[in-house]
Each structure stands twice: as structure tokens, then as C-alpha cells.
Amino acid sequence: MTDVAGDLTPRGGHATRAAAATAVNPGATGQATAWSVAPGPRGRGASSNEWRKRLEIVFFVAPALLLFATFVVIPVIQAARYSVFRWNGLGPMDNFVGFQNYVMALGDTIFQRAVTNNMTIAVLSIAIQLPIGLLIALLLNRKFPGQTAMRVIVFVPYVLAEVVAGVIWKLLLQPQGGVNAFLETIGLGGFTKAWVGDPSVALWTVMGVLTWKYCGLAIVLLLAGLQGVPEELHEAASIDGASWWQTQRKITIPLLGPTIRTWMFLSMIGSLQLFDMVWILTRGGPDNATVTMATYLIRQGTERSQYGYSSAVAIILFVISFLLAAIFQAFVLNRDSGDDKPKQRRKKVSR
Amino acid sequence: MKRTAALRAVALGAAVAMIATACSSGGGSDEATDGTGENVTLTWWHNSNTGAGKDYYDQLADEFESDNPGVTIEVSALQHEDMLTKLDAAFQTGDQPDIFMERGGGELKAHVEAGLVKDITDDAADTISALGGSVAGWTVEDRVYSLPFSMGVVGFWYNKSMFAQAGITEAPTTMDELNAAVEALKGVGIEPISVGAGSGWPAAHYWYYFALRQCSQDTIDTATQSLEFTDDCWVRAGESLAEFVATEPFNTGFLGTEAQGTPESASGLLANRKVAMELAGHWEPGVMQGLTEDEQGLGEDTAWFPFPEVPGGQGDPAAQLGGGDAWACSNDAPDVCVDFIEFLLSNDVQKGFAELDMGLPTLPSATAFVAAPELAQLLSFRNDAPYVQLYFDTAFGENIGGAMNEAIVSVFAGSGTPQGVVDATQSAADLEK
Incomplete structure (x- = not known):
């Protein structure tokens, strides 16, 4: 496999x-x-x-x-x-079942939940990380003392190995862990929870850790994009009397478009194939609350020696990722490819 | 121009050569283990990879080699999880070692069906009869395929001083007494029981025991053969479990708690005196020792009682749930392999095994040598049990067992029903028929 x-x-x-x-x-x-x-x-x-x-x-x-x-x-x-066989990995693969594995997977409520979770994570990742990333990137792009140090600090979570970060968070999020202890110290004892043990909050906990981990990537990409925005445009805008907000909204963010779209693409693909952070924090539990397609594949497939079935799930995961990537490529990233130069020129003219 | 061309040719040649080397080094050479020749090599994988256990097994291999000239034993001492992963891969390629561990049940059945394990019913007849009922879990259609060398049963491990603190003087023997103990512990502010529901199987053990108490041995044996779960005792097992879960006896966040490995795991909570008891197998004292700083586990406070009686059940209240490890020979291993695993189950070897606390010996004559009092107590319940039921997930195999465990955890979470467990098990079983 x-x-x-x-x-x-x-x-x-x-x-x-x-x-x-x-x-x-x-x-x-x-x-x-x-x-x-x-x-x-x-x-x-x-x-x-x-x-x-x-x-x-x-x-x-x-x-x-x-x-x-x-x-x-x-x-x-x-x-x-x-994926078209029932096979436990031992002996000859001779039990041909056609598309039964696919039918079983698509009809399984846990798999449907996994797909829903993946989609939720993909949408929420973009919805949460884009505004935060944009704000921090704009902030870090201004000159202030300690700017470089701040940039490094913000990027640290992303540099940490996924497994290491996951294990640290897992310890912090235990019922007797650091997060609950902190909440009690600051007088918010009523908000303590079994963060990774309670099915109703586990997905949000995972979402929080993912945001912490991946915001850094968004910020660094956007910061790099910001370097590509010419200084003259800002000067011209300020001469025209544009406020800081107007400059950001009308100049910086539109010019960041290609960077944002590329980051969204990376984020989406990452969310669909999400495995390691979830595996370490919850193994897809509790009670399948945080199951993703990839953890489902391991837990229901290979851990149960259902290699045919897990292959079918892998193919479904492949097709979903491929389709979404293709759609995104066709409708969003396409705008950034080389052959729409006239459009950009038009934009400049209108400005 | 000429020079570049020559350089290119050299680069090409180097690239080709590298690829060729890369390919050739991949093909390993397999030493022929031929049963007919004078010199025979046996490969042996085991999981006693540290300390006295490893030395003991090395010494046994040497002993067997000197008693049987011409036989060489290649020992691989592997970390447990590594061994399982490597064994899985080896079984898939049909390249398994000559001597390996089998856990019995559905897993063994799959290996037998794929023709990977040697039938030792006749060759090891004497040892099999000495082991008695223990071999039941390693029998497929009346043929025996492995010799179990260690077998334990699951029960409640508890902290004696916490029980005393809550005023509990006698270990519970019925569900009512267990519920009373849970209330008493809560009364003094102690979380009563830890359960690693995040790992699945520790939670499932509760359902297995309720099934063992609710269903007669006949019903269970029939279901193991026919894979039909129509008897309503299976549903009643879930109902007993749901009732017990409703008394909220478990540690905070138990749905995310793992079985063992960290101080926050179910075993870690018991070892570090955060909870009063845990349902676990004979491995628990060893696991707990690894999870405390002083490497003592609960030390003097360690105690054990068997799973209580459940009122109204058809099962024998003394029946135990358990499992163990057995030595098996690969189907293509030379005949001397069977001699070797019989040697591993001989009186002296089992005695040494018991004395080193490597497990719970299966040979009745060796059981007297188990030193730890709580293990000796557990062993007496195992030996006196009318029958020891193999863990259901092992007995039914990974697929049915996995579906079963998943559904049982959802009963713990309150999102599943007793009928749901039976339905999930049945639909997974229907695929195996």
C-alpha cells in the first residue's frame, strides 16, 4: 500500500x-x-x-x-x-466485487461525516486564516521596532514539525492540561472542557490548532506578495489623499490577488488531505467527531485489513481532491496565468 | 564542442550505472531453509527486546542449537509494534519468519486460509495435550496451529488505599456492589474508573464482559462459527453497558483517553493515582511501572478483582475474558521448527519464563512459579474459569472486531444504541461469510 x-x-x-x-x-x-x-x-x-x-x-x-x-x-x-476486490492482504486477490466497495464507502455515515468534516475544515481554514493572515501581514509590513523578531515569532508554529506541535497541544488540551489550568487561573474556570475528549467541541479544538499552525504560512506568503506591490502606487494614493484603509482596500489587496488565490489553493488541498494533526490529537475521535477522509482510510481500512475497501476510499479521496483542484484551477487560478495580460493592462488604464 | 559531447557521454554513463546499481541492490538474497538438508536455519521473531527477557530467549536459542547440531537459529528481537507491522507486511508477501507469534482467533483463521501457518496438531500432540484448554483459541476447524505460551484474563486493577479511603472493604463481586463502590469513591472526590475509549478496545472490553455474562457459552461459540448475532443476549449486553455508562463512573474526557503510553492515558491515570480502578489485562502492572517516575506503578497498592456478576445473565459468572500469545511455525518452515516451539513450551522453559515475569505461563505445571501476588491471584481465576473467552475483536477478526468496537464506543458516547452494536457487528460479519 x-x-x-x-x-x-x-x-x-x-x-x-x-x-x-x-x-x-x-x-x-x-x-x-x-x-x-x-x-x-x-x-x-x-x-x-x-x-x-x-x-x-x-x-x-x-x-x-x-x-x-x-x-x-x-x-x-x-x-x-x-479497489474492485475484497481482499485482506493475504493470499491471492480473487474475490472480485466490482464497485461494491465504492457503494459501501459512499453509503457509510462515518465516511459521509468524514467528507463533511473535510469540507468544513477547508472552508473554515480559508474563512478564518485569510482575514487573520491579511491583517497580520499588513501590520508586519509597516516599519516598527522589532519587526523582524515579530515575523520570526509568527512563523514559528509553521516551522515546528507537525507531530511535535500536535503532541504538545495534545498534552495542553488534556482535562488536567495547561489550557484548562490557565482558564482556571484567570477566573474562567467555567469554560474548562475536555477539549479533545468531548465530541461536541473536538472539531473546533482541531480547527483552533490548525489555525495556530497554518496562519504563519498565510502570513509569510502574503508578506512576500506585499513586497511585489510597488511603493509608487502608495505614494500616488497618499498624494491623492487616500487614507491608510483606502490604500489597502483599493491597491494592496487587489494586487495581492494572485498570492491569495495560490494560498487558498494550497490551503484547500491541505485541508482535504488532512491527516497528521488530527491523527495525533484525536485519531479521528472521539466517537468519530473529527474523522477526516484520510483518518477514515486508515482506521476503517488498513487497520481492519480491508485493503480493497481502503483503496476504494483512497480513490474517492483522490477524485474529490482532483476535481476540486481542477475546478479551482479553471475558475480561480486561471486569472493569474500569463494569457490575460490585456485584462491587467485594462485595470491599469482604469486606475 | 567535442569536449562537451564527451562530458555528456560520461554523465550519461554515470547516470545509467547509478540506476543499475540502485536496482540491483534492491534484490535481497533469501537463504534457502531446506528441511531435507543437514544444515537448517530457522528465523525467529519475538518481542522481548530488552533486558532479561531478551537474554533468556538468546540463551534458549543457543541451548537448542547445541542440542540439535546443524540447526542455526537467527533471532530477531523486535519492539512489539515494529514486530506487528513487519509481520503484517511479511504475511502479505508470504515471506514470514519460520517462528512467529500468533494471537489466535480470526487473525489466525485468515492466515490459515491463506496457507501461511503450519498445522501442528499431530507433530506437537503431546505438548498440545499438556496445554489442555488453552489451545482452543488457536484451533481452526479442530486443527491446532500454534502453542500458546502466555495467557491472561481481563479484570479490574485497583488502588487499595483509595478503596480504603472511600470505605470500601471488600472488592465488588456483583454489579450492585460495583455501582456502590463507584458512588462511594465519587463521595470522597475520587474519579472512580479510567477507560481508554479513544483507543476503542479498552471500552469494548466492558461490552465483551457484559456479553460473556448475558450469553451462554453455547450461544457465543455458535456465533463465532455461524457469524449470526440473532440471540437477544447480544442486545442485553449493550443494555447492561448503557446502564453502567449512565452511572457516569468514568474519568473526565474518557472518550478521548488512550489506553496506555502517556501519564494522561487510562493506565497512566491509574498509575499516577488520579483514578481508583481500570478494567485491563494481565499486562497492566508492567505498563503502569513504565508510566510512573519511580517505575513502581502503584507498588504496594496494586490489587485486582475479576469482572463482577451481572444479574439475570445466562453466562457463567466465573467465565473470564482473555487472550494471549502463541508460537507458530510458517507453513514452509522445516520440520525442526515444531521441535523448537515444543521446546519453548517445555516445563523448564515455561518455569524460567514465569520466574522472569515475562508473562503468565500456560503450562499448568509452571503456573506455581509466578511471583507477584496479584498476578498469581489473576492466574488462579484464569485456571479456575469454566472457560476463557478470547477477546471478541481477536476472535472475530480485525474487520468484524473493528466494527464492533466502533459501535461500542458510540454507546459510551451516548450516540449509539445496544441494537446499533449488534447491527454494526452483523453487517460487518455478513461481508465475511
């Missing part, structure tokens, strides 16, 4: 992998066509230079393609094959 193991990489890792996959995919198809074309010119006696160039391409691209095929393409195809 290499594919399942692959799903356990950190959240950030996923985003990069997904990005890498989309980047490599067109390349891969491009290569394939180059190969199929290659024999043609050779047969017609192309110059030896051209022939050598092709050979070079083949030799240098082949290792990368081979690795990609071995560790990404083949596992995905294998998962698709396993």
Missing part, C-alpha cells in the same frame, strides 16, 4: 506534491509525444545532431520519469485495481 503510506506525508508536503504533480503531468505527456515522434525523423534521416539531442533528452528525463512512475503512477493504478 505505497499509495496509502504516501498519503501520510505532512500537510505542507502534500501541497507541494500536488503542485509538483500538476507541474510534472503536462511534462510527462509532452515527453510521451516527443518519444512517439522521435523514430519518425530518424527514419527519414534527420541530422545526427538532432538525433543526439533526442537521445540526451530520453536519457536525462528517463530516471525522473521512472521514479515518478514507480512511486506515483503505479501505486495509483494499483489502488484502482485493489
